[in-house]
Amino acid sequence: LLFSLTPKTKKEDLFDREKELKDLEKLLQTYPIVVITGLRRVGKSSLVKVFLNESDLLHITVDGRRLYETSGGNISSHHLTRFLGEELSRISKSQKLLNVLKRVRGITVSGTSIELNPKEFSLSDLLEKLNETAKRRKKKMVIFFDEAQYLRYYGSRGGSDLLALLAYSYDNFENVRFIISGSEVGVLHDFLKLEDYSSPLHGRGIGFLTVRPFTFDQSVDFLMEGFREVGEKVNFDVEEIVREIDGIVGYLVLFGVKYLEKKNKDEALKEVFHAVKALFEKEMEELRKRSERYPFILRQISRGINTWSALKNIFRAKGDFIGDSRLYSLLETLEKMSFIEKTQSGYRIVDPVFEKILSE
Ligand code: ADP
Ligand code: MG
Structure with missing residues (x-):
């Protein structure tokens, strides 16, 4: 199954x-x-x-x-x-x-x-x-x-x-x-x-x-196959769901399970976000124990403040004069933990569901 x-x-x-x-x-x-x-x-x-x-x-x-x-x-x-x-x-x-x-x-x-x-x-x-x-x-x-x-x-x-x-x-x-x-x-x-x-x-x-998330097409196939397997006729746009939750298979599975339970895609989506949120908060708590600056940085990046200098400025603006090497090392750690990745246009949050929760 x-x-x-x-x-x-x-x-x-x-x-x-x-x-x-x-x-x-x-x-x-x-x-x-x-x-x-x-x-x-x-x-x-x-x-x-x-x-x-x-x-x-x-x-x-x-x-x-x-x-x-x-x-x-x-x-x-x-x-x-x-x-x-x-x-x-x-x-x-x-x-x-x-x-x-x-x-x-x-x-x-x-x-x-x-x-x-x-x-x-x-x-x-x-x-x-x-x-x-x-x-x-x-x-x-x-x-x-x-x-x-x-x-x-x-x-x-x-x-x-x-x-x-x-x-x-x-x-x-x-x-x-x-x-x-x-x-x-x-x-x-x-x-x-x-x-x-x-x-x-x-x-x-x-x-x-x-192990990488599934591609868009794989994710759509996965959901279709999952529903077919249990004989469920799908009367909504599966692609829309994948655009919301992307290719992390654990979330796709959760969506499938919740949909079969509720027979309502919006409610199922809400449940997925709810579950991911709990997971997310636990991880934030772990991060916070190491430094209060981690959750702050993640939130800023999700809002598009995603370059090293922009981050440095926003720390300044709230009266936190963080050192250069300290900021580097915080970003590096977040990268190693797969929370963020570097792109040509700055840092971005890797997990799209996390990103959505962060920017709420
Ligand atoms: P991880 O170890 O990376 O946290 P798991 O292996 O525990 O992930 O998988 C998370 C969820 O996704 C579980 O519900 C699992 O059954 C499901 N899953 C993972 N990989 C696949 C796959 N290739 N096909 C179908 N379901 C999968
Ligand atoms: Mg595991």
Whole structure:
């Protein structure tokens, strides 16, 4: 079903993304670490889940948010090991791993459940075992870290200990691969610290894949296909809807779901904006915690005050004598987080729905 609100897991439910699926396959053959970026709700998790389920790769998924929440805000290696053990239990039957893991010291298999004894071996030991297991099966073992921005709460050094482990695995465990994705590009960069010379991952080749919003035509096709699938006759202009909400598939899905519920396109549109607004306010809150200037800048840009000097002037006008380098760095961060992008005519808000909400 195209109009379903959770990430897709099956190919038949995934609209298009043929090229991305192929690209991801190629990248994983080349790079031990592949990073997936893109706006929230654009379809990153769906792409990776479908890819992994359709492939013959061994794979474990670690949802950073769940890891963070179940660990009470501070993720220890002990916690991650246990979490991986639970995931292994879940997948080992379908991926036929039980018999192999049974023979590994420190791992107890009872029925289909797997216990890892963290006292007997460390995370890197576990990766080593997974590497051996994969090798024996002549396969690759992929560990998918989704919502990876939460991994900066791993250990006491902003996630650096986990990065060091990834770097170690990169160099030593040929059959273990990582896919890393998350909802906030900037935080993802903050976690991976790729531009940082002292980062454990610095200088290693990493694969990047950006998931982009659908084009106008794709978006129209997507909505038509979604309605056709549930036998709904469409008696309104679908193109008008796409002009309003653009190509972020998560919003298109939400529109479809709401329309089927209300049978009224204007109400459905309103609901979409309402939901996006809640999401938006949460993100603004996060930004505000870092600096009150972020939401201010975004609002100005949405109103067309979108060049560096115009922004500088408007700060002046309200008595905020912001320094040049500070303004640069704020804009750069917003850019990294995919809130804004630079164009020839100045900055612009990337997400059209956000833009509309901002300029209200
Ligand atoms: P992200 O991980 O980028 O935030 P998700 O994968 O969670 O995005 O997708 C957001 C919403 O869009 C979900 O409802 C999901 O089912 C839907 N979706 C994502 N990609 C597709 C696709 N290619 N075809 C159909 N629905 C999709
Ligand atoms: Mg996701």
